[in-house]
Amino acid sequence: MAMRTLITGAAGFIGSHLVRRLLDRGDELHLLVRPETSLSRLEEVIDRVCLHRLQLGDEAALAACLADAAPHQVYHLAAETRRTAQADFAGVELTLREDLPNLIALLAALATLRHPPVAFVRAGSIAEYGTAPVPYREDQKEDPSTPYGAGLAAGTMYLRVLEGVLPFPAITARLALVFGAGQSEAFLIPALIRACLEGRPFHVTRPSDRRDLIHVDDAVDALLLLGESQPPGCNVINIATGMAPTMREVTEQVIDITGADPALVRFGNPALDTGASVLLASPDRARSLLNWSAATTLRKGLELTVAAMLRAPALT
Template sequence: MEGKRCLVTGAAGFIGSHLCRRLASEGAEVHALVRPGSGPERIVGIADRITIHRVDMVDRGAMEDCLKSVEPDLVFHLATPTRGLGEPTAEASRSSVDTILLPLFDLVDILASLPRPPVNVVRAGTIAEYGHIAVPYREHQHEEPVTPYGAAMLAGTKYLGLLASRLPFPIVSARLALTYGPDQSRDFLLPSLFEACSRGNEIEIRRPDDRRDLIHVEDVVDAMICLAGDPRPGASHVNICTGIAPTMSEVALMVAEAMDADPGIVRLGKTRTGEEVSHLLSDPGMAAQVYGWRPKIGIREGIGMLADHFSGSLKAEVRSRG
């Protein structure tokens, strides 16, 4: 990445901030697109090594001005909102088009019109594009998303495939499994588990038998950078995952063990009679075969790494209060 001019959308987000940090450490010239009003907490530590652009992606004019001034070599598109897009309502569906699809179309259109288009574009997709089909998910399967978020993300993948032959640059969607790691919002399960264990609070796992393919953010960053290398013909979307899906009860007990907490604080709910157990699991075969990418961090190791980070953060918090 040395000397590459990289544009990262969603740069202040969980995955985007980790990607910016890695790119900067590898000598890239990093341009971070940050939505006005969003907190810069995750990237404040590298603010002196990156250029921050406060741009709302729904504002095409502002996007044009920004992209023309940057003229990136590589683009990483991670600005995809998820909140409020879980329930299949008409309002959520309209919102998913406005906030996910239209900005994507504008981004691609503006990049294609630059005097010097980028060499490659990598877009963060999601395991939610697959929806209610048999596992493990493979790239050739017919998807059946069950949320407006998954449907909009899938539509983006399909449209990009449709436009591929007309674009002056390759673009690939990385279908990410459920990503975890340092600085993730505590609205998500793993950070909330660590919070509970650190304070000795009881926490209920309402669906303990559900299985999830969980991937560490460092592996995701490795994959995004790998995909940004030499384009691979025919790979319009690629699963970025571990290929392993532990139950939520197994994950919760691993967190309690890593935090030296009483496992009794983890209360396991019961699957209701007739309730279907949810199983989200992707096959990483294509990423290995086409790109030579494989995940390096297993779930137990990743939870151990996160426990060390969380413990360090708590100690720093206590010192600051003292």
């Protein structure tokens, strides 16, 4: 069913994939992006959408945008996903200055609409669970270990607190580590693939780390389902595969798919890699409430990503 849809962070990796899927469905799309944001991921579809360049903290501009869009559903994907570890308070300050105020500003503005949206879907991350026991489940206590994870977890908690006053249902989709075509090569998988394709050396520093990796097509499938029908009484849901291969296993598959020389890739010493971390979430709730599960295997997702990167220039 075609709807008027508003997407924040629409020019990003996941957002650009969501845009295309919603256009295929026939939705009228309103994309909210920052004034300085590059639109390179949206070049071929930009004439099919209504673009709003503004800061979410600009109350007047946001009100005008929402009045024009009158959205039936909202996808809030606007949050920085690649942050380097900070030895000081920089990461915390960025979260407090941007991510949380932007979320609250958007919720407050939507709540004042004469006809509020019927669905609000926010992208979170399994990083919110941090060092909690795996596999992560939605009803367990979060234990974030980074400012990024703590900031997202705080946003999830604010949504819970506001549940009784918001005139629309809101849910946080805690996404596993998403990969696929169009992802910045600042991330491990596309950086590794590019190095293999170009025959350059690459160092996997933490080969024993295990990560729940989900292909972007599967993540978008789940987001679309949540926009169409949010499960009653559910404000958090994991969107994950329930599997967490090691980075060594992922790297070996990339080498095999690209045909790269294995000697080009150097691994950290597993014997010294005693601090290996695991990010792994249970998809049971999504399977039960949405009848959703990841359909793309890791191998197939990597093959699709390699094929896309053979056709596309590098992304930063």
